[in-house]
Amino acid sequence: MSTWIDLVLILLVLSDFALLGSSRLGACIRFVAVQGVLLGALTLAAHEETTSLRPVILAVLSVGLKGAAFPWLLLRALREANIRREIEPFVGYTLSLLIGAVALGSSLWLSSRLPLPTPPVSSLLVPVAFFTSIVGLFLIISRKKALTQVLGYLVLENGIYAFGVGTVQQTPMLVELGVLLDVFVAVFVMGITVFHINRQFDHIDTDRMAVLKD
Amino acid sequence: MHLAAILHTLFALVFAPFLLSMINRTKAIVAGRTGQPLLQPYSDLWKLLQKGAVYSRTTTWVFRAGPVVGLAAVLTALLVMPFGGARAPVAFSGDLLFFAYVLGLLRVMTVFAALDTGSSFEGMGASREVTFSALAEPALLLGLAVLARQTDSLSLSTMFAGITSDLWRGSGPALALISLAFFIVFLTENARMPIDDPTTHLELTMIHEVMILDHGGPDLAYILYGNALKLWILGSLLVGIIMPVRSGHVWLDNSVACVAIVGVAILTGLIESAMARLRLLHVPQLLVGAGVLSALALVLVLR
Numbered sequence: 001m002s003t004w005i006d007l008v009l010i011l012l013v014l015s016d017f018a019l020l021g022s023s024r025l026g027a028c029i030r031f032v033a034v035q036g037v038l039l040g041a042l043t044l045a046a047h048e049e050t051t052s053l054r055p056v057i058l059a060v061l062s063v064g065l066k067g068a069a070f071p072w073l074l075l076r077a078l079r080e081a082n083i084r085r086e087i088e089p090f091v092g093y094t095l096s097l098l099i100g101a102v103a104l105g106s107s108l109w110l111s112s113r114l115p116l117p118t119p120p121v122s123s124l125l126v127p128v129a130f131f132t133s134i135v136g137l138f139l140i141i142s143r144k145k146a147l148t149q150v151l152g153y154l155v156l157e158n159g160i161y162a163f164g165v166g167t168v169q170q171t172p173m174l175v176e177l178g179v180l181l182d183v184f185v186a187v188f189v190m191g192i193t194v195f196h197i198n199r200q201f202d203h204i205d206t207d208r209m210a211v212l213k214d
Numbered sequence: 215m216h217l218a219a220i221l222h223t224l225f226a227l228v229f230a231p232f233l234l235s236m237i238n239r240t241k242a243i244v245a246g247r248t249g250q251p252l253l254q255p256y257s258d259l260w261k262l263l264q265k266g267a268v269y270s271r272t273t274t275w276v277f278r279a280g281p282v283v284g285l286a287a288v289l290t291a292l293l294v295m296p297f298g299g300a301r302a303p304v305a306f307s308g309d310l311l312f313f314a315y316v317l318g319l320l321r322v323m324t325v326f327a328a329l330d331t332g333s334s335f336e337g338m339g340a341s342r343e344v345t346f347s348a349l350a351e352p353a354l355l356l357g358l359a360v361l362a363r364q365t366d367s368l369s370l371s372t373m374f375a376g377i378t379s380d381l382w383r384g385s386g387p388a389l390a391l392i393s394l395a396f397f398i399v400f401l402t403e404n405a406r407m408p409i410d411d412p413t414t415h416l417e418l419t420m421i422h423e424v425m426i427l428d429h430g431g432p433d434l435a436y437i438l439y440g441n442a443l444k445l446w447i448l449g450s451l452l453v454g455i456i457m458p459v460r461s462g463h464v465w466l467d468n469s470v471a472c473v474a475i476v477g478v479a480i481l482t483g484l485i486e487s488a489m490a491r492l493r494l495l496h497v498p499q500l501l502v503g504a505g506v507l508s509a510l511a512l513v514l515v516l517r
Contacts, residue, residue: 010391013510014510017503017510021502093499094499097499097506104509104510104513124514
């Protein structure tokens with residue numbers, strides 16, 4: 001079943017590139033939702049030998065939260081804030097795509113230098129997990145809108161989740177659920193914050209917050 | 215030389231303009247029009263060949279050489295391009311680079327001829343054409359590198375003979391990625407939507423059309439025929455990957471490939487009916503995206 005895992009991982013990489021090259025916030029939110037569904041599929045594919053209920057619960061929770069609840073929450077915040085697209089990012093979209101290609105190359109190099117105690121489910125898993133995390137960090141630092149930064153945080157978490165699910169087969173379920181709960185609370189709080197920033201200042205450009213200091 | 219190979223080349227020479235009429239007919243049907251007759255491109259070529267050429271006094275021999283060298287280049291590219299599982303008439307190791315840069319020669323001669331007229335509009339079109347093709351080239355070359363790596367050959371003929379359904383089963387994702395990248399290259403090189411609008415005659419938005427404004431008569435006929443052949447050549451590059459039917463039976467393979475290439479033309483027509491032209495600023499983004507797809511495919515096969 002390694003081909004299915006590879007397929008999911010390649011789709012994950014493609015959704016990362018779509019996030020890097022897309023300026024419409026609504027589309028970006030949907031790409032992150034697709035990533036959530038892909039991670040659910042990855043959880044099921046990676047734990048195929050075990051017959052326990054644990055991966056199924058985890059996959060359903062992951063898809064439900066990241067594929068449905070977060071997008072709904074963020075699309076709602078987007079509607080309240082009444083913005084459609086990222087106007088002027090710090091790094092342009094074409095350059096972002098090129099940086100993404102470089103990041104993919106360097107995460108492949110990095111993962112080839114990294115000895116793991118147990119082999120991951122696919123040789124592609126570690127580079128893709130690194131790449132997704134790097135893309136998340138890059139989105140946080142290169143975009144201006146608070147909403148895109150929330151998306152960057154989610155993508156970063158997706159990368160870490162993919163790494164965990166593919167390498168460590170026996171993570172206690174309590175830990176996984178705890179992480180999911182943390183992410184849920186964080187996104188919930190950030191959604192509310194975006195709404196309040198927008199109501200207070202009529203925009204959600206984080207770079208203009210620097211003028212707030214008294 | 216193989217009989218099937220020569221047969222295919224003659225077939226391409228005759229039927230290449232037919233692809234243009236297929237695209238036009240698809241667009242007409244989607245828009246609810248009757249559309250021009252299917253033989254219209256042939257009539258256009260015939261009409262242009264009957265006319266005399268007019269040359270401006272500011273142009274030099276470069277302007278006159280452009281269409282002739284361009285047509286010669288595209289005919290040479292046709293000779294190394296295999297079709298329908300058969301070998302190409304000419305095949306040697308390394309001909310994939312030869313193929314890519316013979317098409318480059320066609321482009322550079324069109325650009326030189328456009329610059330030779332001294333018109334500022336043509337210079338603008340030339341600058342755009344060169345920018346976009348420079349961005350499309352990595353996508354094409356990296357994609358060809360993937361194919362060369364997967365089939366262990368540096369010649370287009372053996373490469374396409376090596377693309378079988380087994381290869382699709384083994385490394386399907388990489389092949390799917392380069393098919394998508396090659397389709398974007400196909401649209402770019404043939405000046406199709408959403409990169410360029412072949413029907414526009416507004417100078418500010420034209421890319422390819424603006425470069426051939428000053429050509430007339432037989433020169434324009436050579437250019438139009440060359441464009442039709444280029445559509446056929448890049449279409450068969452795409453078909454060779456997505457339709458890996460290698461039954462060994464010449465007629466069956468050829469007819470499958472012909473149906474597939476007409477399918478590519480219809481798909482192009484559908485895209486042109488459904489999409490608006492991209493803003494010029496967004497075109498590099500699409501082309502870099504195609505390059506990234508090819509690079510990702512290369513990473514997958516090198517791993």
